[in-house]
Amino acid sequence: MRCLLLACLLLGSAQGWALDRFQVEDYTLPNGLQVLLKPGSERGHVAIRLVVGVGLDDFPCTDKELPHLLEHLLFSGIDASGEGGLEERMQALGGEWNAYTSNADTTFVIEAPARNQRKVLDLLLSLLTHTRLDDKALASAKRVVEREDGGHYSHLQRWLDRQDLGHKASNQLAVELGLKCTERAEVSHLTLARLEQVRKDWYAPNNMSLIVVGELDRLLPAYLERTYGALEPVEPSEHPQLPQMQGHAAAARSLIRGWVGQSAQLHWLFPEPVLEQQHSETFDLLKDYLDWALYRQLRLEHELSYGPWSDREVFGGVGFLSLNADLERDDLDEARQVVEQLRTHLLKDGLDPAAFARLKQAAIDRQAWAVQGNSALADYYWSALGDLDDGRFSDPAKALRAVTLAQANQALRQLLEQPGYLRIEKPLLSDEQVLWLLGGLLILALLGGLGAGLLRRRTS
Numbered sequence: 161m162r163c164l165l166l167a168c169l170l171l172g173s174a175q176g177w178a179l180d181r182f183q184v185e186d187y188t189l190p191n192g193l194q195v196l197l198k199p200g201s202e203r204g205h206v207a208i209r210l211v212v213g214v215g216l217d218d219f220p221c222t223d224k225e226l227p228h229l230l231e232h233l234l235f236s237g238i239d240a241s242g243e244g245g246l247e248e249r250m251q252a253l254g255g256e257w258n259a260y261t262s263n264a265d266t267t268f269v270i271e272a273p274a275r276n277q278r279k280v281l282d283l284l285l286s287l288l289t290h291t292r293l294d295d296k297a298l299a300s301a302k303r304v305v306e307r308e309d310g311g312h313y314s315h316l317q318r319w320l321d322r323q324d325l326g327h328k329a330s331n332q333l334a335v336e337l338g339l340k341c342t343e344r345a346e347v348s349h350l351t352l353a354r355l356e357q358v359r360k361d362w363y364a365p366n367n368m369s370l371i372v373v374g375e376l377d378r379l380l381p382a383y384l385e386r387t388y389g390a391l392e393p394v395e396p397s398e399h400p401q402l403p404q405m406q407g408h409a410a411a412a413r414s415l416i417r418g419w420v421g422q423s424a425q426l427h428w429l430f431p432e433p434v435l436e437q438q439h440s441e442t443f444d445l446l447k448d449y450l451d452w453a454l455y456r457q458l459r460l461e462h463e464l465s466y467g468p469w470s471d472r473e474v475f476g477g478v479g480f481l482s483l484n485a486d487l488e489r490d491d492l493d494e495a496r497q498v499v500e501q502l503r504t505h506l507l508k509d510g511l512d513p514a515a516f517a518r519l520k521q522a523a524i525d526r527q528a529w530a531v532q533g534n535s536a537l538a539d540y541y542w543s544a545l546g547d548l549d550d551g552r553f554s555d556p557a558k559a560l561r562a563v564t565l566a567q568a569n570q571a572l573r574q575l576l577e578q579p580g581y582l583r584i585e586k587p588l589l590s591d592e593q594v595l596w597l598l599g600g601l602l603i604l605a606l607l608g609g610l611g612a613g614l615l616r617r618r619t620s
Contacts (some may be wrong), residue, residue: 192366
């Protein structure tokens with residue numbers, strides 16, 4: 161009866177319901193699988209996202225590649241036809257698929273014709289339950305993961321990472337503060353037994369969310385209850401606590417990036433203070449404001465950087481907002497002074513009310529076209545699953561409107577009152593230094609030649 165009511169709801173109210181992207185049909189099967197269905201605007205197509213609640217942050221540094229390796233291994237085949245046969249089946253259904261492992265989850269992403277949505281979901285279910293894990297497939301998956309991570313992890317690269325020379329500025333700071341692993345995780349030591357255990361512990365319906373957006377089959381709810389509803393739940397595994405800042409980081413450092421060149425980058429990173437209300441929206445608006453402020457000062461006023469920018473990143477359990485600029489090596493000192501003056505001005509005078517209002521309205525207006533099409537909508541639901549409440553996602557535009565100038569100024573002061581962490585990235589030598597070095601070597605060679613000639617005359 162419940163499936164019949166869901167089907168009637170999907171068919172009867174699809175047109176009006178599809179216009180409201182924040183309203184979805186959200187329910188949980190008896191085995192714990194969360195199902196999210198949404199009629200989409202594009203006919204003949206469905207976007208499917210299966211989100212498994214296991215990611216890189218669920219494992220210690222040496223084993224972080226476990227969920228990533230398992231993700232690849234699950235595509236190795238469900239029968240004797242192997243990986244190629246599995247791909248041929250998806251091609252025959254007119255679909256395409258991929259998978260991604262992030263810090264928080266592992267997600268299978270599928271685009272398919274609406275007419276074959278149940279067959280495609282059958283194939284996905286077979287991948288989850290019938291993929292055969294063996295040594296040959298494991299060796300192949302390890303090679304793929306190693307290539308994706310940048311190739312063989314050489315002794316030189318490991319040494320550079322240990323010296324904080326192999327990371328970009330923000331990653332290097334995260335390593336110093338104990339928020340990120342010092343070295344790249346390897347896969348050579350990971351065994352089939354370990355991977356089978358990850359599959360058993362985490363690949364369970366009560367740790368999954370299935371999102372389907374598009375032209376939905378009217379029998380889809382009944383199909384899901386009969387097939388995916390037969391998966392066996394497990395005792396939920398505990399997610400480890402995300403790391404907090406525990407190490408000490410230098411207030412300022414110069415990082416070597418390359419051997420020779422005139423380019424450089426300036427990065428000034430500030431840990432984000434935790435706000436009680438509208439944390440993400442407030443700092444998104446501050447990022448937009450700082451983008452504009454850096455552009456005005458470093459490009460328009462001083463012509464030091466073509467495209468300065470601000471950025472928000474999260475490492476472990478700590479968020480960072482950074483001020484960044486691409487520069488000429490000779491302009492580093494002037495640019496640093498300009499950015500310091502900008503910080504001083506913002507701490508003293510706060511945000512310009514007119515500029516803040518303009519940028520806030522622009523951010524609100526962008527929400528009108530921020531998510532277009534079935535695929536983008538499915539990705540949006542995937543990224544915002546934590547905001548889902550009783551079949552409705554929170555409206556970002558409404559949250560942005562709630563951020564006041566006073567709130568933004570208070571957050572800005574809390575952010576910039578910290579000294580922050582300054583990082584300068586530049587090559588080891590400038591072009592001029594190379595010329596001087598070559599000139600010095602040439603002079604030494606000439607002097608050595610003259611000395612050798614004099615020595616031969618004396619001995620003769």
